Amino acid sequence: xxxxxxxxxxxxxxxxxxxxxxxxxxxxxxxxxxxxxxxxxxxxxxxxxxxxxxxxxxxxxxxxxxxxxxxxxxxxxxxxxxxxxxxxxxxxxxxxxxxxxxxxxxxxxxxxxxxxxxxxxxxxxxxxxxxxxxxxxxxxxxxxxxxxxxxxxxxxxxxxxxxxxxxxxxxxxxxxxxxxxxxxxxxxxxxxxxxxxxxxxxxxxxxxxxxxxxxxxxxxxxxxxxxxxxxxxxxxxxxxxxxxxxxxxxxxxxxxxxxxxxxxxxxxxxxxxxxxxxxxxxxxxxxxxxxxxxxxxxxxxxxxxxxxxxxxxxxxxxxxxxxxxxxxxxxxxxxxxxxxxxxxxxxxxxxxxxxxxxxxxxxxxxxxxxxxxxxxxxxxxxxxxxxxxxxxxxxxxxxxxxxxxxxxxxxxxxxxxxxxxxxxxxxxxxxxxxxxxxxxxxxxxxxxxxxxxxxxxxxxxxxxxxxxxxxxxxxxxxxxxxxxxxxxxxxxxxxxxxxxxxxxxxxxxxxxxxxxxxxxxxxxxxxxxxxxxxxxxxxxxxxxxxxxxxxxxxxxxxxxxxxxxxxxxxxxxxxxxxxxxx
Amino acid sequence: xxxxxxxxxxxxxxxxxxxxxxxxxxxxxxxxxxxxxxxxxxxxxxxxxxxxxxxxxxxxxxxxxxxxxxxxxxxxxxxxxxxxxxxxxxxxxxxxxxxxxxxxxxxxxxxxxxxxxxxxxxxxxxxxxxxxxxxxxxxxxxxxxxxxxxxxxxxxxxxxxxxxxxxxxxxxxxxxxxxxxxxxxxxxxxxxxxxxxxxxxxxxxxxxxxxxxxxxxxxxxxxxxxxxxxxxxxxxxxxxxxxxxxxxxxxxxxxxxxxxxxxxxxxxxxxxxxxxxxxxxxxxxxxxxxxxxxxxxxxxxxxxxxxxxxxxxxxxxxxxxxxxxxxxxxxxxxxxxxxxxxxxxxxxxxxxxxxxxxxxxxxxxxxxxxxxxxxxx
Numbered sequence: 008x009x010x011x012x013x014x015x016x017x018x019x020x021x022x023x024x025x026x027x028x029x030x031x032x033x034x035x036x037x038x039x040x041x042x043x044x045x046x047x048x049x050x051x052x053x054x055x056x057x058x059x060x061x062x063x064x065x066x067x068x069x070x071x072x073x074x075x076x077x078x079x080x081x082x083x084x085x086x087x088x089x090x091x092x093x094x095x096x097x098x099x100x101x102x103x104x105x106x107x108x109x110x111x112x113x114x115x116x117x118x119x120x121x122x123x124x125x126x127x128x129x130x131x132x133x134x135x136x137x138x139x140x141x142x143x144x145x146x147x148x149x150x151x152x153x154x155x156x157x158x159x160x161x162x163x164x165x166x167x168x169x170x171x172x173x174x175x176x177x178x179x180x181x182x183x184x185x186x187x188x189x190x191x192x193x194x195x196x197x198x199x200x201x202x203x204x205x206x207x208x209x210x211x212x213x214x215x216x217x218x219x220x221x222x223x224x225x226x227x228x229x230x231x232x233x234x235x236x237x238x239x240x241x242x243x244x245x246x247x248x249x250x251x252x253x254x255x256x257x258x259x260x261x262x263x264x265x266x267x268x269x270x271x272x273x274x275x276x277x278x279x280x281x282x283x284x285x286x287x288x289x290x291x292x293x294x295x296x297x298x299x300x301x302x303x304x305x306x307x308x309x310x311x312x313x314x315x316x317x318x319x320x321x322x323x324x325x326x327x328x329x330x331x332x333x334x335x336x337x338x339x340x341x342x343x344x345x346x347x348x349x350x351x352x353x354x355x356x357x358x359x360x361x362x363x364x365x366x367x368x369x370x371x372x373x374x375x376x377x378x379x380x381x382x383x384x385x386x387x388x389x390x391x392x393x394x395x396x397x398x399x400x401x402x403x404x405x406x407x408x409x410x411x412x413x414x415x416x417x418x419x420x421x422x423x424x425x426x427x428x429x430x431x432x433x434x435x436x437x438x439x440x441x442x443x444x445x446x447x448x449x450x451x452x453x454x455x456x457x458x459x460x461x462x463x464x465x466x467x468x469x470x471x472x473x474x475x476x477x478x479x480x481x482x483x484x485x486x487x488x489x490x491x492x493x494x495x496x497x498x499x500x501x502x503x504x505x506x507x508x509x510x511x512x513x514x515x516x517x518x519x520x521x522x523x524x525x526x527x528x529x530x531x532x533x534x535x536x537x538x539x540x541x542x543x544x545x546x547x548x549x550x551x552x553x554x555x556x557x558x559x560x561x562x563x564x565x566x567x568x569x570x571x572x573x574x575x576x577x578x579x580x581x582x583x584x585x586x587x588x589x
Numbered sequence: 590x591x592x593x594x595x596x597x598x599x600x601x602x603x604x605x606x607x608x609x610x611x612x613x614x615x616x617x618x619x620x621x622x623x624x625x626x627x628x629x630x631x632x633x634x635x636x637x638x639x640x641x642x643x644x645x646x647x648x649x650x651x652x653x654x655x656x657x658x659x660x661x662x663x664x665x666x667x668x669x670x671x672x673x674x675x676x677x678x679x680x681x682x683x684x685x686x687x688x689x690x691x692x693x694x695x696x697x698x699x700x701x702x703x704x705x706x707x708x709x710x711x712x713x714x715x716x717x718x719x720x721x722x723x724x725x726x727x728x729x730x731x732x733x734x735x736x737x738x739x740x741x742x743x744x745x746x747x748x749x750x751x752x753x754x755x756x757x758x759x760x761x762x763x764x765x766x767x768x769x770x771x772x773x774x775x776x777x778x779x780x781x782x783x784x785x786x787x788x789x790x791x792x793x794x795x796x797x798x799x800x801x802x803x804x805x806x807x808x809x810x811x812x813x814x815x816x817x818x819x820x821x822x823x824x825x826x827x828x829x830x831x832x833x834x835x836x837x838x839x840x841x842x843x844x845x846x847x848x849x850x851x852x853x854x855x856x857x858x859x860x861x862x863x864x865x866x867x868x869x870x871x872x873x874x875x876x877x878x879x880x881x882x883x884x885x886x887x888x889x890x891x892x893x894x895x896x897x898x899x900x901x902x903x904x905x906x907x908x909x910x911x912x913x914x915x916x917x918x919x920x921x922x923x924x925x926x927x928x929x930x931x932x933x934x935x936x937x938x939x940x941x942x943x944x945x946x947x948x949x950x951x952x953x954x955x956x957x958x959x960x961x962x963x964x965x966x
Contacts, residue, residue, distance in 0.1 A: 435895065436870070445870040447918060448942070448960035450763055451834050494870035494918070494962055500740040501763070557896065 015135075027108050029167060030057025030156060031176035035264075036105035037151050038184055041065035042191065042262070044149065047207065050194040053177055056170035058156050066148040069121035072128035075140060079117070079132060081107040106151075111135035112163070113156045119149040134159045171467060178202055178460050180264070186214045186291050187259045202459045211291075215242060219255075219289060220456035220485070223248055228334075230292060232327035236300070236319045239327045241292035246278065246332070249286035251510050259293045260301060266310045270294075273321045277328035292324065397552050399545070406539035408548055415575040421543065421551060423564035425536035426529075428554040430565040433495060433528045437474075446476035446491040453502055455479075455487045461509050462487075471524055475531075477505060496535050507534045529565035590624075590654025590679040592631055596670050596690070598646040602633045603664045605644045605796050605822060610660040611637035618657055618704045624677075624686075625655030625702065634708050635660060640789050641708050641825040642796070654679055655702040658686055662697060708825065711816050716807035717751060717778040719771075721797045721819070724804055727758050727769045728794040730928045730955055735787035736762035743831035746784035749806075749815075754778065759836050760787060765921050766836055766958040783808055784833050785815050789826035793817050796824070840958060841944050844937035846910035848877055848888060849950060852934045856926040858890045858902035863919045865900040866892035872962050873919035877938065879908040888936075892919060915941045916962045922947075925957045 027033055034051060041049045044067025054060040070078050081104060109115060110132040120127025127145035131138035157164040167173060174197055185193040185205045192207030205214050216224035227242040258270045270292075278288050302313040314320045397410035397417060408419040436444045457465065462485045465472070472479050478491030492501040508527050537543065543551070555561045555570065564570055603622065611619045614637065623634040631648035634641065656679050666688065667675070676689040679699070688695040728747075736744035741763070748759045751773065759768045797804060797819055805818040808828075817824045862873040873892045880886035886908030893899035915938055926934065931949040938945045947957040 445872045447962050
């Protein structure tokens with residue numbers, strides 16, 4: 008085949024692929040343009056999760072009619088003039104690609120009027136083909152409408168996630184910009200309902216409340232530090248507010264939302280020893296760095312940046328965070344944490360160090376066990392338990408039970424074992440009582456404030472939650488009322504239990520409906536089960552063993568980790584040299 | 590310090606104060622008991638910084654002084670000594686306490702009394718006076734309903750309010766509420782609104798004697814503490830800060846079904862049901878059927894478990910109102926029936942999703958609310 012230069016429209020569709028990955032990236036580019044145009048009010052309207060319509064309207068400087076056509080051609084920008092300008096970029100955009108790229112994969116229209124001109128102009132572009140420029144009356148500022156996104160790129164459309172996921176991405180994005188620009192009034196409407204509204208009065212905490220709920224916003228600690236190479240401001244969570252993932256750690260570098268693993272790592276390190284393993288803080292941190300010392304021209308989406316003084320930036324973030332944490336965290340809370348937040352020792356390394364290759368782990372066939380676990384739900388008359396009757400010997404390191412069976416020694420992980428027991432009880436109840444888990448009504452219903460993202464997640468799964476015994480109902484915008492909780496979780500904080508489950512929705516973006524119950528239950532059980540580090544009375548230890556013996560698949564926890572290690576008599580004898588080396 | 594005491598008195602005093610000792614504290618002196626001469630008597634004090642107990646015992650004092658003695662060592666030693674006079678002599682420089690009984694000589698290493706947290710003496714004027722046996726009954730009826738979960742500290746306490754010469758104690762753990770009121774003997778007490786740790790009240794009930802003694806309760810202004818004073822004992826506790834739920838709103842107004850039943854029979858039925866309910870979620874179903882001309886009304890209490898089996902008990906009852914089917918956590922039910930003193934008790938219910946209320950028949954001061962459980966929607 009002869010080599011040829013690609014036609015313009017193909018080239019721009021390829022380029023669009025880098026900038027416009029999904030509806031949220033369109034929103035990002037348009038909002039950044041509005042911010043660069045000095046808007047004080049930005050209104051975003053989304054329909055069909057961004058596939059039907061994305062409209063971004065602002066009251067910024069606008070584009071004069073004679074430049075409108077130019078604005079839509081590739082590598083056209085007002086933000087940059089020569090290559091040297093790249094060294095000190097102070098605007099969010101600069102590549103001059105966004106509008107052209109978006110226009111090439113959608114039905115695009117732009118209406119704009121600069122403040123000082125009488126009339127505005129409108130330009131329609133359909134899949135990259137520009138229509139004619141028409142004069143039109145319009146308020147000062149720019150309105151961009153993107154309709155039928157990816158209508159001419161079916162391959163891309165196929166890879167979009169569920170609508171709910173795309174909507175959530177947009178939500179997350181706009182809220183983060185609202186946080187970074189508290190002086191700008193943001194309004195986000197998704198599918199005809201208001202999903203975010205900020206007043207633009209410069210109070211970042213107010214936006215924080217929209218993002219995480221008023222309760223958490225109140226607790227957030229302020230970071231404010233000025234170092235030579237970087238100026239840091241923002242909010243970090245106290246040690247009592249944590250999440251199960253790093254997703255709620257947000258960084259802005261010179262007003263641009265970036266995803267940078269080193270910054271995240273620095274922040275998390277500052278919390279070292281204060282948080283339980285697997286828990287992460289919530290944080291929104293703004294970095295002001297000299298534009299010359301940071302390279303934002305790494306990727307078209309501009310979510311990656313390169314710092315010239317990476318190490319200094321890293322240590323500044325860590326220092327500032329640590330200082331804010333120590334300054335604001337009241338001593339009693341820390342004491343409390345020290346008592347209850349136990350950091351698990353590392354059983355695995357211990358085991359590797361002392362256990363020779365000859366040691367046989369009962370849980371090693373965990374893949375097989377899992378298979379069995381799945382089939383268990385369907386085959387009812389399963390032979391009860393493959394664990395023999397166990398005699399309790401004692402507890403080791405407040406984390407493991409030691410027991411004797413007819414064929415040797417068993418070491419049992421108390422947390423995993425309890426998780427398994429709770430999980431099966433829950434599933435049993437679910438099956439037995441025809442989709443009804445006993446729930447215990449609360450004396451005083453609690454209201455739970457959630458962010459709009461979390462609200463949407465919870466709304467989608469409301470019926471699942473109810474069938475699991477959470478008596479939860481919508482109670483005003485972004486607020487729910489919890490009237491009852493699963494009786495099995497008695498003794499744990501109802502609100503905490505609910506939050507854990509919502510976090511689980513967030514982590515699993517597309518769980519199948521029939522699996523979601525089991526997943527939610529597994530998650531709840533993990534939280535409710537006894538932890539390593541908890542001393543159990545003889546009575547409790549015995550009860551746990553008995554319950555485990557009665558479980559259907561006692562050898563693994565619901566997440567597939569082994570609950571026990573078996574050391575057979577043969578093996579012990581071999582190890583002690585009583586029966587010749589093995 | 591040089592004193593002589595009777596073994597019996599010292600052992601009793603140490604038994605009382607040792608409950609406030611915190612053996613695993615980071616502050617070593619908190620594992621000790623303060624022993625000090627105090628106006629012709631010997632004062633023993635222990636504190637874990639939340640709860641402090643002081644007890645005075647009769648002693649012959651030859652030389653004033655004070656020290657702190659390791660609680661465990663001291664109690665164990667004193668308990669094995671014969672019931673005779675014990676002479677104690679402190680070597681101030683080495684902080685070594687010489688304990689001399691008829692048969693044995695002991696030296697115990699002590700910690701200087703200076704290191705012991707100060708336990709201020711409060712004026713007891715203007716405190717309210719209560720009969721000890723009344724107070725103990727109130728505590729028994731309320732404290733068990735407090736939460737043991739530290740997640741919401743205020744619920745681990747008992748709300749004590751005094752208003753218009755009436756004392757009220759209330760405790761709730763999020764699923765049930767226990768409220769008990771009593772008239773005060775000295776009418777015009779100042780009004781009080783404080784949350785006292787349930788544990789402190791339980792300790793108070795334990796150390797208070799049985800007879801007709803009076804106990805004085807004082808809340809020294811601005812200290813965040815409450816002091817209970819018995820004739821020779823003083824218990825001080827930190828108050829819990831925070832807003833106690835507005836429990837009056839939780840108490841249902843009226844009911845559709847009122848079931849009067851013999852407390853004893855009801856309690857036994859609940860105990861039986863609990864045996865079978867404890868495997869699951871402690872859920873027990875109450876089927877309340879009013880009687881007619883032919884037969885009396887009855888509550889049928891049932892519980893079942895996949896593992897153990899099932900149990901069903903019928904208790905005769907006088908029932909006014911509609912039949913109702915309601916489920917409760919049977920342990921909650923058993924615990925409240927355990928503290929009802931009257932022979933008959935009323936269970937007031939409205940619907941299967943509405944709270945149930947327990948009131949002893951003929952004792953207006955006590956009521957208990959339990960939230961129902963239910964199965965699915």
